[in-house]
Amino acid sequence: MTLSLTFFLGLAKVWVNIERVDLSYRIQTLQNDYRENQELRTKLTIEKNNLLSPYRLKELGEGMGMSSPSESQTRKLRN
Amino acid sequence: MLQMTKTDLNNKKDRTRIKIIIILGLFIIAWMGLWTRALFIQVIKGEELAGMADRQYYSKEKITGKRGEIFDRNGVVLAQSVRSKSVYANPFLVENANSASMELAAALETDPGRIKAFLNQKSSFVWITRKISDRAALKVAEKNIPGVFIIDEHSRVYPRGHMLGQVLGFVGVDNQGLEGLEKSLDERLSGAEMVIVMQRDASGHKMSLLPQYPTRKVDGQDVQLTIDSEIQFTAERYLASAVEKHGGSFGLSLVVHVPTGDILAWASYPFFNPNNFQSSNSSIWRNRAAVDLMEPGSTLKPFLMAAALEEGIAKTDSLYFCENGRWRLGRNEIRDVKEYGWLTLNRVLRYSSNICSAKIGLDLGPGPYFQYLDKLGFSVETNLPLPGQGRGILRPSHVWSRMDLATIAFGQGIATTPLQLARAYLTLANEGLFTELNLIKEDGERLQTWPRVFSNEVSSQVLSMLRDSVEMDGTGTRARISGVEVGGKTGTAQKASPRGGYGDKYVASFIGFIPAHDPEFMILAIIDEPSPQHYGGVVAAPVFADIGASILSSGRGIKFRTLPVTEGQPVQANKPADNARFSVSHRRDRIHLGNEVPDLRGVSLREAVESLLGSGIVPVLEGKGVLVRDHVPGPGESWNQNNGEFILRLCDS
Numbered sequence: 001m002t003l004s005l006t007f008f009l010g011l012a013k014v015w016v017n018i019e020r021v022d023l024s025y026r027i028q029t030l031q032n033d034y035r036e037n038q039e040l041r042t043k044l045t046i047e048k049n050n051l052l053s054p055y056r057l058k059e060l061g062e063g064m065g066m067s068s069p070s071e072s073q074t075r076k077l078r079n
Numbered sequence: 080m081l082q083m084t085k086t087d088l089n090n091k092k093d094r095t096r097i098k099i100i101i102i103l104g105l106f107i108i109a110w111m112g113l114w115t116r117a118l119f120i121q122v123i124k125g126e127e128l129a130g131m132a133d134r135q136y137y138s139k140e141k142i143t144g145k146r147g148e149i150f151d152r153n154g155v156v157l158a159q160s161v162r163s164k165s166v167y168a169n170p171f172l173v174e175n176a177n178s179a180s181m182e183l184a185a186a187l188e189t190d191p192g193r194i195k196a197f198l199n200q201k202s203s204f205v206w207i208t209r210k211i212s213d214r215a216a217l218k219v220a221e222k223n224i225p226g227v228f229i230i231d232e233h234s235r236v237y238p239r240g241h242m243l244g245q246v247l248g249f250v251g252v253d254n255q256g257l258e259g260l261e262k263s264l265d266e267r268l269s270g271a272e273m274v275i276v277m278q279r280d281a282s283g284h285k286m287s288l289l290p291q292y293p294t295r296k297v298d299g300q301d302v303q304l305t306i307d308s309e310i311q312f313t314a315e316r317y318l319a320s321a322v323e324k325h326g327g328s329f330g331l332s333l334v335v336h337v338p339t340g341d342i343l344a345w346a347s348y349p350f351f352n353p354n355n356f357q358s359s360n361s362s363i364w365r366n367r368a369a370v371d372l373m374e375p376g377s378t379l380k381p382f383l384m385a386a387a388l389e390e391g392i393a394k395t396d397s398l399y400f401c402e403n404g405r406w407r408l409g410r411n412e413i414r415d416v417k418e419y420g421w422l423t424l425n426r427v428l429r430y431s432s433n434i435c436s437a438k439i440g441l442d443l444g445p446g447p448y449f450q451y452l453d454k455l456g457f458s459v460e461t462n463l464p465l466p467g468q469g470r471g472i473l474r475p476s477h478v479w480s481r482m483d484l485a486t487i488a489f490g491q492g493i494a495t496t497p498l499q500l501a502r503a504y505l506t507l508a509n510e511g512l513f514t515e516l517n518l519i520k521e522d523g524e525r526l527q528t529w530p531r532v533f534s535n536e537v538s539s540q541v542l543s544m545l546r547d548s549v550e551m552d553g554t555g556t557r558a559r560i561s562g563v564e565v566g567g568k569t570g571t572a573q574k575a576s577p578r579g580g581y582g583d584k585y586v587a588s589f590i591g592f593i594p595a596h597d598p599e600f601m602i603l604a605i606i607d608e609p610s611p612q613h614y615g616g617v618v619a620a621p622v623f624a625d626i627g628a629s630i631l632s633s634g635r636g637i638k639f640r641t642l643p644v645t646e647g648q649p650v651q652a653n654k655p656a657d658n659a660r661f662s663v664s665h666r667r668d669r670i671h672l673g674n675e676v677p678d679l680r681g682v683s684l685r686e687a688v689e690s691l692l693g694s695g696i697v698p699v700l701e702g703k704g705v706l707v708r709d710h711v712p713g714p715g716e717s718w719n720q721n722n723g724e725f726i727l728r729l730c731d732s
Contacts (some may be wrong), residue, residue, distance in 0.1 A: 011356035021280075039162045049156055054312040069632075
């Protein structure tokens with residue numbers, strides 16, 4: 001009786017250990033994905049900031065014949 | 080015969096016993112050997128061997144935290160760290176240096192000879208190239224060259240290019256701050272180093288059986304500046320065009336929010352792009368506003384007037400004789416640009432007379448004048464976190480001669496940094512209370528009480544004089560902005576020549592306030608060595624007017640005083656930790672536009688225009704007012720009713 005209980009407990013311990021290692025691999029993969037995505041987001045934010053840079057927009061606007069309005073051309077609207 | 084057989088049998092039995100004893104002995108020796116070995120491994124060498132095993136299971140890794148980011152006051156990223164790849168090699172593991180260098184050179188688009196020289200070094204670690212693009216790193220990885228490895232590093236990116244370049248500074252290849260804020264805030268921005276333990280499996284893969292990857296603990300802190308990148312852009316743009324137009328060698332403009340001392344824009348021209356600092360030089364990346372000294376010239380006169388008024392030496396209507404443009408003081412002669420006779424105190428400032436200023440200075444005396452200049456901070460650097468700030472040159476008053484006092488009265492024989500000058504003007508604008516400049520947002524949020532330099536009444540009188548200098552017939556008339564009263568002072572300082580005395584080069588400057596009374600913004604513009612025009616009123620005053628008009632016509636306008644930036648907004652909403660949050664602008668819900676024209680009657684003009692523009696319809700406005708009285712096509716009609724044109728008729732109420 002004691003022998004069979006010890007045997008089953010031993011098996012259970014081995015199973016738990018295997019699960020633990022599997023889980024740790026999965027966690028590692030997810031952590032890597034998370035870091036990669038975060039890094040990608042940072043790079044995309046920089047790209048967005050580059051694209052929205054006022055200097056770039058000014059150049060693009062001027063290329064399309066646009067210019068900033070002069071003082072007399074602006075009209076302030078009250079909320 | 081039988082006797083012999085019995086004896087043989089006994090001998091045989093004896094041998095068998097001996098054999099058994101020998102086997103038993105061998106067995107006991109083997110058993111004892113095993114036990115001894117077990118004792119040796121488990122008890123005597125146990126700890127050491129367990130340590131060796133742990134070294135195989137676990138690996139130690141040194142990680143460096145990410146450098147903190149720098150944001151402007153609205154959360155726009157000014158400096159950011161990104162992970163980039165670097166390539167290194169262990170030349171001892173490289174099998175064929177020739178083919179490896181050819182392959183690497185093809186992937187990195189560089190000279191194979193240089194790479195071969197690296198691979199021939201007698202070292203176990205050499206950098207091949209650092210901080211390359213992800214695409215190039217992928218090409219190197221695909222080649223799979225033995226002995227060549229790729230490692231992650233952090234590199235610094237300044238997404239807005241040269242914007243605020245000299246103030247931000249830059250970092251070296253190992254992410255150490257070398258100039259500007261990157262240098263002075265290095266300790267705060269740079270990430271800490273930490274050794275972490277990872278568990279590895281038999282094939283060397285890392286496993287996460289240990290607690291969470293602790294990078295967050297070692298990352299550097301973010302910094303939020305008081306700079307507003309929209310205003311910064313405006314300041315840079317108008318400064319650059321003025322320096323180019325007047326052939327100046329250098330230009331500086333500073334926009335300061337008066338009530339808080341927050342610096343909203345800080346432009347220096349020629350521009351410096353910290354992304355590519357190697358192609359620049361120290362004369363460009365030096366932050367001249369903080370480091371270089373200049374003679375303030377006439378821009379110092381308002382402080383003389385304020386000191387004279389405060390000490391009761393003069394009143395705003397006191398008369399001074401300006402000697403018709405030439406005045407001999409001892410062996411020297413002081414001259415004015417134009418010939419003036421009798422002028423009241425406020426006209427002395429308005430026309431910027433050197434002779435009358437010298438006379439006021441002499442009446443005031445060196446001791447009191449020095450004390451005011453000292454209290455205004457002309458002998459101490461500002462408390463901005465910038466490396467190598469100048470302290471100015473203000474000699475002690477007991478060594479001043481009569482001529483020294485006369486010249487210091489109109490701003491020569493004293494040297495200040497542009498920042499010190501801006502801070503002194505901020506004192507005048509803030510009802511005579513000494514106010515420090517701020518560049519780091521959280522520094523400005525600390526409650527501070529500053530000492531009083533001038534009374535409220537005196538500073539208000541000087542602000543009136545400065546308004547007259549622009550709005551009446553003074554030297555600063557080109558600084559006018561239609562629709563709002565502004566005040567300011569021009570400065571045209573002769574530059575000291577390296578051979579002694581004054582040369583033929585000038586510094587043109589203008590410092591002004593918007594509005595003239597109870598100011599909201601202070602703008603300083605300095606242009607170095609403009610030619611042929613060199614007057615502050617001609618060269619620098621228009622820069623003030625352009626930047627000021629642009630700020631007023633932008634959405635920012637005059638509202639900071641009534642809507643303080645530090646109050647009203649929850650601090651959490653402005654945390655720069657998550658920059659994605661800043662990209663979403665909060666807009667009010669627009670009126671929903673369907674297939675039919677909605678009823679816009681009674682709606683505010685702004686709301687109606689925003690809703691229409693949001694759907695690509697550009698309305699034509701008729702009449703004056705802020706409310707929609709009527710519109711064509713009318714409510715419920717089709718959008719194309721009026722040949723595609725949409726007319727909004729306005730009324731006042």
